[in-house]
Amino acid sequence: MKAVLNGTVIAEAPKDDLIAIEGNWYFPPASVNSEYLEKSPTPYTCPWKGECQYFSVKDGDELLKDRAWSYPHPYEGAFDRVGKDFSDYVAFWKEVQVTD
Template identity: 75%
Template structure:
């Protein structure tokens, strides 16, 4: 599967490497193109997943603020609930299309 922004692939991995949580596809950190994500200071803690790290997603058009996120160290109960360790996996907001 691919995460595509403005016609450019910014992450790519096989579907069995991705994790689906609440309708979002989470890509393994190694599948994200280097330099596309810039850490954001925006704070957020999900009640069941834990502390979130937001990222600005850069493209030729500039940066889209807080359009990607991950859980660097999700709660153990979240890993149990999801059924796999998704530490550091990255999900994208709607401007980034996830396609087969």
């Protein structure tokens, strides 16, 4: 599967390596082209996943605020709920299209 923004592949991995959580596909950290991500200071803590790290996604000269996120240190109970460790996996929102 691929995460694509205006023709640029931001992440790519076999579907079996991704994790689906609440309708979003989470890509393994090694599959993400981190050069297109910039850490965001936006705070958020999910009640069951834990503290979130948002990223803004680079689209040429434009920076799309908070269009990607991950959970660097999820709550332990979250692993049981999801079925595996999803630490640092990255999901995308809005303009970033996830396709097969």
